[in-house]
Amino acid sequence: MMEHVDGNAIAGPLAEFFTFDATMASGRCVGCGTVAELARAMVYRSGAGTVVRCSTCDTVLATLVESGDRAWIGLRGVTAIEVRRTPSEG
Amino acid sequence: MSDAPTAQAVAPSAAPLAVPRSGWHVATVAATHRETPNATRIELDVPGWPGNAAGQHLDVRLTAPDGYQATRSYSIASSGSSTRVVLAVDKLPDGEVSPYLVDDVRAGDMLEVHGPLGAFFVWAPAADTGDHRPVQLIAGGSGVVPLYAMAHAHADASDPTPFRLLYSVRTPDDVYFDDEFATLVDAAAPLQLDVVYTRRAPEGWATAPGRIMREALEAAVFPASERPRVFVCGSTGFVERVADWLVELGHDPRSIRTERYGGA
Numbered sequence: 028m029m030e031h032v033d034g035n036a037i038a039g040p041l042a043e044f045f046t047f048d049a050t051m052a053s054g055r056c057v058g059c060g061t062v063a064e065l066a067r068a069m070v071y072r073s074g075a076g077t078v079v080r081c082s083t084c085d086t087v088l089a090t091l092v093e094s095g096d097r098a099w100i101g102l103r104g105v106t107a108i109e110v111r112r113t114p115s116e117g
Numbered sequence: 118m119s120d121a122p123t124a125q126a127v128a129p130s131a132a133p134l135a136v137p138r139s140g141w142h143v144a145t146v147a148a149t150h151r152e153t154p155n156a157t158r159i160e161l162d163v164p165g166w167p168g169n170a171a172g173q174h175l176d177v178r179l180t181a182p183d184g185y186q187a188t189r190s191y192s193i194a195s196s197g198s199s200t201r202v203v204l205a206v207d208k209l210p211d212g213e214v215s216p217y218l219v220d221d222v223r224a225g226d227m228l229e230v231h232g233p234l235g236a237f238f239v240w241a242p243a244a245d246t247g248d249h250r251p252v253q254l255i256a257g258g259s260g261v262v263p264l265y266a267m268a269h270a271h272a273d274a275s276d277p278t279p280f281r282l283l284y285s286v287r288t289p290d291d292v293y294f295d296d297e298f299a300t301l302v303d304a305a306a307p308l309q310l311d312v313v314y315t316r317r318a319p320e321g322w323a324t325a326p327g328r329i330m331r332e333a334l335e336a337a338v339f340p341a342s343e344r345p346r347v348f349v350c351g352s353t354g355f356v357e358r359v360a361d362w363l364v365e366l367g368h369d370p371r372s373i374r375t376e377r378y379g380g381a
């Protein structure tokens with residue numbers, strides 16, 4: 028099994044999609060309903076792409092593929108995204 | 118990947134780099150410095166760098182002459198508004214990128230970097246955040262890099278928040294920022310440093326070398342009753358072991374922030 032890292036490790040690729048730091052955004056998992064910052068998710072990377080899984084129930088939250096001048100994101104396991112409009116500490 | 122390139126193959130080409138997309142910067146290596154027998158500190162000059170918070174990272178992208186690219190994340194040891202950005206990289210002997218950064222990069226070389234990245238694993242002075250809880254830092258190996266940035270920012274701000282750093286390293290030779298930590302421990306901002314040696318301890322050290330255990334962890338961190346904020350960084354195995362124990366010891370999972378570097 029490939030070793031995972033956490034959501035903060037994909038702040039770079041996500042910056043191609045979002046104008047804010049997406050790792051601080053909270054997503055709701057379609058599998059278990061947990062709402063957590065993306066930075067707390069588990070990230071599995073391979074040559075083929077990146078899979079983001081819920082750290083509570085392992086459901087696939089998102090997939091990311093980068094190739095050449097294209098990048099693609101699927102958000103199949105996220106039912107809602109919440110962003111904080113003011114900086115705040117946890 | 119069937120034809121995995123060697124570290125040499127991903128060395129940046131001498132050809133001019135394309136104009137970077139937003140967030141990407143062309144960095145010039147200003148200086149390199151052997152940090153430990155296995156790691157190098159790399160100081161980059163990054164024109165246009167907007168500054169960074171303590172604990173953030175950047176992505177380094179290397180491009181081979183044939184166009185193959187490899188990107189890896191590295192924590193930033195420095196913080197503040199400076200365009201001088203400091204990294205410290207540990208060499209994985211069979212790695213694709215780190216042997217090149219540790220052994221081959223020289224002053225004057227150019228690298229592409231993307232950042233600053235990550236707003237989650239950061240610390241800012243209590244004066245800015247209003248958060249006065251004590252801060253527990255826990256590092257394994259190169260995982261000390263972002264935590265050093267936090268301890269340094271804490272000292273620079275003369276921040277009164279109590280800080281403790283528990284640092285697990287293989288041997289006394291493997292300590293990153295050794296001299297700098299000695300200075301930080303004496304600074305006005307309160308910092309206590311506890312080092313655990315996993316392979317070889319200094320002469321006369323009270324505890325035998327070995328992996329950190331739950332009891333040793335409990336003894337060296339702020340107790341859960343003080344509701345510390347906790348930052349844990351290092352290899353995935355280290356971070357998960359420590360985070361699980363912290364939760365067992367009663368720490369609130371919401372107050373624990375982790376950064377997994379991957380690997381064993």
Ligand SMILES: Cc1cc2nc3c(=O)[nH]c(=O)nc-3n(C[C@H](O)[C@H](O)[C@H](O)COP(=O)(O)OP(=O)(O)OC[C@H]3O[C@@H](n4cnc5c(N)ncnc54)[C@H](O)[C@@H]3O)c2cc1C
Nearest residue numbers: 036190191192206207212213214215259262378379380381
């Ligand atoms: C947010 C973030 C910040 C990071 N900051 C730093 C930093 O400040 N300093 C630093 O030295 N590294 C840091 N890393 C790790 C770094 O990104 C690379 O993973 C590391 O340099 C190995 O890259 P490589 O190309 O040499 O090895 P690869 O070719 O990617 O991997 C080679 C082999 O080593 C294993 N491996 C990968 N990473 C590790 C690891 N960390 N420990 C042990 N085995 C591993 C792999 O599973 C593989 O078998 C950070 C990682 C993340 C996600």
Ligand SMILES: [Zn+2]
Nearest residue numbers: 056059081084
């Ligand atoms: Zn879930």
